[in-house]
Amino acid sequence: MAARRSNSDSEVHRRKRLKNYAVLAALIAFMVLVYFVAIIRMSGG
Amino acid sequence: MSDVSLNVGQISSAAGGREELRDYIALLKPRVMSLVVFSGFAGLIAAPGQIHWFLAAVAVLCIAIGAGAAGAINMWYDRDIDAVMARTRGRPIPRGRVQPSEALAFGVILAIFSVMLLGVAVNWVASGLLALAVLFYVFVYTVWLKRRTPQNIVIGGAAGAFPPMIGWAAVTGGVSVESIALFLIIFMWTPPHFWALSLYRAGEYEKVGVPMLPVVAGRAATKRQMLIYTLLLLPVALAPSLFGFAGLAYGAVALAMGLLFVGCAIKVLREGDAAGDRAAKQMFGFSILYLFVLFAMLIVDSGASGVLSVLPGGMG
Numbered sequence: 418m419a420a421r422r423s424n425s426d427s428e429v430h431r432r433k434r435l436k437n438y439a440v441l442a443a444l445i446a447f448m449v450l451v452y453f454v455a456i457i458r459m460s461g462g
Numbered sequence: 463m464s465d466v467s468l469n470v471g472q473i474s475s476a477a478g479g480r481e482e483l484r485d486y487i488a489l490l491k492p493r494v495m496s497l498v499v500f501s502g503f504a505g506l507i508a509a510p511g512q513i514h515w516f517l518a519a520v521a522v523l524c525i526a527i528g529a530g531a532a533g534a535i536n537m538w539y540d541r542d543i544d545a546v547m548a549r550t551r552g553r554p555i556p557r558g559r560v561q562p563s564e565a566l567a568f569g570v571i572l573a574i575f576s577v578m579l580l581g582v583a584v585n586w587v588a589s590g591l592l593a594l595a596v597l598f599y600v601f602v603y604t605v606w607l608k609r610r611t612p613q614n615i616v617i618g619g620a621a622g623a624f625p626p627m628i629g630w631a632a633v634t635g636g637v638s639v640e641s642i643a644l645f646l647i648i649f650m651w652t653p654p655h656f657w658a659l660s661l662y663r664a665g666e667y668e669k670v671g672v673p674m675l676p677v678v679a680g681r682a683a684t685k686r687q688m689l690i691y692t693l694l695l696l697p698v699a700l701a702p703s704l705f706g707f708a709g710l711a712y713g714a715v716a717l718a719m720g721l722l723f724v725g726c727a728i729k730v731l732r733e734g735d736a737a738g739d740r741a742a743k744q745m746f747g748f749s750i751l752y753l754f755v756l757f758a759m760l761i762v763d764s765g766a767s768g769v770l771s772v773l774p775g776g777m778g
Contacts, residue, residue: 432482
């Protein structure tokens, strides 16, 4: 019973960790995107 | 032993991650998105004027994400009927792979993100049109029309017709007769495209109470309507050549493809109910090819100057 709960907890944690990494990757991509957009807009593009 | 179990755990974790990623991508309706992106890109290329290639890429990305976000919200709202229909029961929410609230949050966040980024990076006219397209798809089509009227596809189809207009506005900063012509091509194309599908899926729509035209008005009336729309589409599809932002090559291909589309509709009209809707399935497949070919020709034939302006090095 305890082992099953532990497995289910680790599965929840794994899903959460994966989701957090995905959000981190999206935020970094967004920052890079906004950086280049700002550079282009400031240079009159 | 522990190393082996760790490796197995890592492999299954990676596979699970990929599957989860696939579920979230499925929420964005990637097949619909490909047509949306392509028509948006065509509008961007066909428009007179110049745009930096990176900003053009951002505009296409925003159109894709905005369309995907609307698809995710649509899947959240329609999760009850999606679970019943064979065509949609494999979607992530009915399968229990993604929680409905997560799908809704995913869609809303991506919609806001795409609209704001398009406004900041490109211009607010294109951004406003993208917001209008998303809101129209969610509130007018999904919430209001889809379960109430057989004209759901006719009016709701406007949402899918916005992308080339958004691409055009990204370059020109406005709306013009030419971009409205591009809008009208997809607007007139959507009913025969979707009714071809609904002819051989009528039973499923009836089961979930969605009043698609074959369910409400019957198969014969639907087939007549499909022919009328393909006939109306024929001159509308020639508009880019008539307005001068596409050449004769586009016009010739649009005419040929339009006549073939009308031919498909006549074949559907003549096909008896016992034939198993083979003509309707063919027409559905051809309708996708029709739009891809038309917008591909628009890209090729709308003028090389437009293409040069968006390619790297075209403008600093």
